[in-house]
Amino acid sequence: MEIEKKVQEILAYGETCDHCLGRFFGKRSHGLSNDERGKGLRVALALDANQPYKKPAGPCWVCGNFFDDVPLWADRVIEATKEIEFTTFLAGCRVPPMIAENEEMVWSDLSLAEPEPFKSEVNRDVGKAVSAKTGKVVDFRKPEVVTILDPATGTVEVQINSVFFYGRYQKFERGIPQTHWDCRACRGAGCEKCNFTGAQYLDSVEELIGRPVIEMFDGENAVLHGAGREDIDARMIGTGRPFILEVVSPKKRSIDLAVLEAEINRTADGRVSVAIKRWADRAEVETLKSNKAHKKYRILVEVEGALPAEEFAKAVKTLQGVTIYQRTPERVAHRRADKIRERRVLDIECVGEQDGRFVVEVLGEAGLYIKELVSGDSGRTQPSLAEILKRTAHVTSLDVTQVEGAQEGE
Structure with a gap:
């Protein structure tokens, strides 16, 4: 009722x-x-x-x-x-x-x-x-x-909805940023300084990978999500850096990843190379970006004045296993919070000399600033190699050789 x-x-x-x-x-x-x-x-x-x-x-x-x-x-x-x-x-x-x-x-x-x-x-x-x-x-x-x-x-x-795939990239050319940078002067609008391209740099890893991807998927854009990032003047070699590429609004989805990989490597022309491992999804992006993976570097170090290799190698070894206190470096202070970070040097060794400089391999915790570990950054990083040597030291070239990644599958 x-x-x-x-x-x-x-x-x-x-x-x-x-x-x-x-x-x-x-x-x-x-x-x-x-x-x-x-x-x-x-x-x-x-x-x-x-x-x-x-x-x-x-x-x-x-x-x-x-x-x-x-x-x-x-x-x-x-x-x-x-x-x-x-x-x-x-x-x-x-x-x-x-x-x-x-x-x-x-x-x-x-x-x-x-x-x-x-x-x-x-x-x-x-x-x-x-x-x-x-x-x-x-x-x-x-x-x-x-x-x-x-x-x-x-x-x-x-x-x-976006399509995602997981892989690793290598960057063989210095001077290429990981992602697109808008021109600092016009903020992407286009001006004389950027030759009306709107870009601070003509290419990036994101764009070198993304251009053929956009074409094959008939998508609107491609966004690179990396497991950390290397400096613009650093190469990414060795095992490569893990990344997930997001293809925005793709009208095609059934793309053969092996064919896609070959096309990216062909068009990147030796500047960047990728190894695509598998399809991914949005949930993995946050996991990848928050992964606190250890990273291995190969650097060339130049020091002031003449210095025996044995003395340099001994000084380098004193940093092994040491916790480093790093105030945000001056070079990134404009875009990072100003605070002191504690990071450990897991392994470090001088492995030789090249062109009058020392070759050093470093394995560090995620977030360890390698350039500042060497130079000291005017006392903002302690201890540092320059402090131990009691002379000026700086990195002249840096290569990332290993970054841990997610489960990569076949």
């Missing part, structure tokens, strides 16, 4: 379609569509009053008979996504304010405890219709494409 009373009160507002009538009790039972539930409630009410069942005579005052057009909306979604390669999707909806107000008024006035929102039914019904017509699969967790229906304008907006 309680439900019958609620149904009568709902119908008193005006003509109500079976979808909306059933949806006001949508969470009360399972196994029926809202349309079936609404029709059942209307039939039960007619039988109880010993009257014939009557269909709603006019447009629904709640939704304006939106659900009569579900096949039309499914066709609009199919048309909007016809140029996009995908297998999973999710339908969404921008609820017109009037529909939201109508159903919320009934919920409040009649203290309905188990209604289903208009948005939920639209998403489900349109999703089912699209799936039935195309064979695409509805995925609530990680859809490749999300379509947003806008009943107010009759349009469909398409959001293409």
